[in-house]
Amino acid sequence: MHRTGLAAALLLLLFCHLFAQKGYVLHHLTIKDGLASSQTIGFAQDNKGFIWMATAGGLQRFDGQN
Numbered sequence: 001m002h003r004t005g006l007a008a009a010l011l012l013l014l015f016c017h018l019f020a021q022k023g024y025v026l027h028h029l030t031i032k033d034g035l036a037s038s039q040t041i042g043f044a045q046d047n048k049g050f051i052w053m054a055t056a057g058g059l060q061r062f063d064g065q066n
Contacts, residue, residue, distance in 0.1 A: 007042060029062070036060060 015026075029035050036057025043053045051062040 034060075034066070 031038055035053070035055055037055040039056040041054040041056065043051055045051050049064070051064075053060045053062060
């Protein structure tokens, strides 16, 4: 339960930051976009800019396009 609350708080902060910036568009990624699962457990960005997503189907990397 604690992890869920922390993840929700981090997502809220991320969304607030994104919406405060002009020119950003938020897209929802789904299984149709290549995600292994619709259930995302967590995510992080590495020093090269890749977004890593932990899903119920495994760990996946997103480069901003694919």
